[in-house]
Amino acid sequence: MSVYKSHFTLLFALLGASFVTAQTTITSRLVDAKTERGIPYATVQYGEYKGVITNEEGRFSFLLEEGTELLDSIYVSSMGYQKTGLTLEQLQDTLITIKPKAIELSGVYLFDKELSVDDIMEKVKERLPQNVNNAPIKQRYFLRQSIFGTVQKLDMGFEKSSIEELDKELVDSIARIIPRNSYHYTETLGDFYKTKDDDYKVSVLRAAELYDKKDIGSFEDLGKRMEEMFKQNVKKDSYLKIKSGLFSQKVQVDSILTEIQEQEAKELEKELGKDTISGLVDAQKRIFKEVLGEVYHEEDTKLNVIDKSRKYRFELVGYADIDDAGVYVISFEPKGSADFRGRLYVNIEDFAVMQVDFENLKNLRNFRLLGIFYRETLYKGTMRFSKLPNNRYDLRFVDFTFGRWFRFDRPLDVIEKNKNVRGRRKQNELRLNIDFRMANTNKWELVVYDNTLIDKAQFEALTEDKSVKATYMPTYNPEFWQGYTIMEPNQAIREFTVEGK
Known part of the structure; x- marks a missing residue:
């Protein structure tokens, strides 16, 4: 199919190249020329396969090394502009404005043959093997994980206690001192290596963590906090036993449950369990595995808009440009039981998906078992892909937001035992009926700055350094990333500080 634009793209003649004579950091903000609002997740391209993404406020920065060859023009672009x-x-101005541009509805492209939206979607599926990159690749990346937790309710449900030190006042004090809101930010710059066999390796260059160590980020954290307080208030020669196994990561299930219920409990354990993988590198690989597993063409992705396209209604709503390529703009929504709505941006020439915007319309999961309630309430985001030198496509940018809600409403027995007592060592008992409810939102922002195709030998030659750790910060320090190219932090991160540190 041949394609002709009805208007000419403005060409910039290269009048010559210049070179950076010293290391230079470019920092600015991209805003809408009409509204003066920041433009989120726009592309700033300063090399053929090099560029950065603006943050949600339109801010960006990148580092130019000494000796970097510069062309006359560096391009900024965003959908609709x-x-x-x-x-x-x-670029060194503190504010850069660009003008909005509406999505064209007609009269822009001429085709040898008009395709229906169903024809386009069939070609998207047909071309997947040719369009998706499976070659080994090295990607310089920046990953920001933002976790927001809100304790909606914590009722300890005190019933009785024969342990003098663990009275109602102490138990109620636990609920009072638990922070109701928690914030945890992790920022990592590194190189990610992958092969077509889904083998991953990570080389972390630098990482930082911002959080308050007093916060409660999971139910396990609450359990540890309670156990610590209990232990501080019992006799030295006594010890405590949690009868129900409540604070272990595993959810105990009665033997009478069916195999289906047992499998659901195992899946729930995986969802709710705190990350116990030791080391930053392994934790990064786990995140990559989860993120890459949600790419639209993967077999088990929640966003099954391609694999199960029959469940969606598609509409061709216009045309646009991404990275100088014309794209079909196709909206999708559920016909019946499907979960998502959004838009696909499909390359007109090769039918590659260059961007997906999506959001769920209902809970993705509802689980209830023995006083445990779990819901996946929110899943929305954007995936953006760029063309590689081998004419295949790989991830350039991801913005995922995943929301969960959890409730634990079960009785709890805390038993005091004395190690110096012969025979039956049980001395006293505390009985509670805990009602704990928490909402959690996990946001991932992944930017790939540079894609380099490699061979399997280069992949095998890399030895991971699993001793590297993230630097803990009770207060955001902008100097930590000085001299590095990252996605600029938003206002909440810039102003983050632990009270009373």
Whole structure:
């Protein structure tokens, strides 16, 4: 199929190249020329396969190493805006404005043969093997994980206690001192290596964590906090036993449950369990595995809009440009039982999906078993893909937000035992009926700055350094990332500080 644009793209003649004579950091903000609001997740392209993404406020920065060859124009672009070429001097302004551009509905592209939206979607599926990159690749990445927790209710449900030290006042005090809101940010810059066999390796260059160590980020944290307080208030020669196994990561299930219930409990344990993988590198690989598993063409992705396209209604709503390529803009929504609505941006020439925007319309999961309630309430985001030198596509940017809700409403027995007593060592008992409810939102922002195709030998030659650790910060320190290219932090991160540190 041949494609012709009805208007000409503005060409910038290269009048010559210049070189960076010293290490330079470019920092600015991209805003809408009409509203003066920041433009989130726009692309700032400063090399053929190099670029950065603006943060949710339109802020961006990148590092130019000494000796870097510069062309006359560095391009900024975003869906719905005119692509703009800027000089290095213009980029150094604190504010850069670009003009909105509406999605074209007609009269822009001429085709040898008009395709229906169903024809386009069939070609998307047919071309997947040719369009998806399976070659080994090295990707310089920046990953920001933002976790927000809200304790909606914590009722200890005190019933009785024969342990003098563990009275109602102490138990109620636990609920009072638990922070109701928690924030945990992890930022990592590194190199990610992958092969077509889904083998992953990570080399972390630098990482930081911002959080308050007093916060409660999971039910396990609450359990540890309670156990610590209990132990501080019992006799030295006594010890405590949690009768129900409540604070272990495993959810105890009665033997009478069916195999289906047991499997659901195992899956729930996996969802709710705190990350116990030792080390930053392994934790990064776990996140990559989860993120890459949710790419639209993967077999087990929640976003099954391609694999189960029959469950969705598609509509061709217009045309647009992404990275100088014309794209079909296709909206999708459920016909019946499907979960998502959104838009696909499909390359007109090769039918590659270049961007997906999506959001769920209902809970993705509802689980209830023996006083445990679990819901997956929110899943929305954007995936963006870029073309590699081998003419295949790989991830360039991801913004995922995943929301969960959890409730634990079960009795709990805390038994005091004395190690110096012969025979039956049970001395006293505390009985509670805990009602704990928590909402958790996990946001991932992944930017790939540089894609380099490698061979299997280069992959095998990399030895991971699993001793590297993230630097803990009770207060955001902008100097930590000085000299590195990252996605700029938003206002909440810039202002983050632990009270009373």
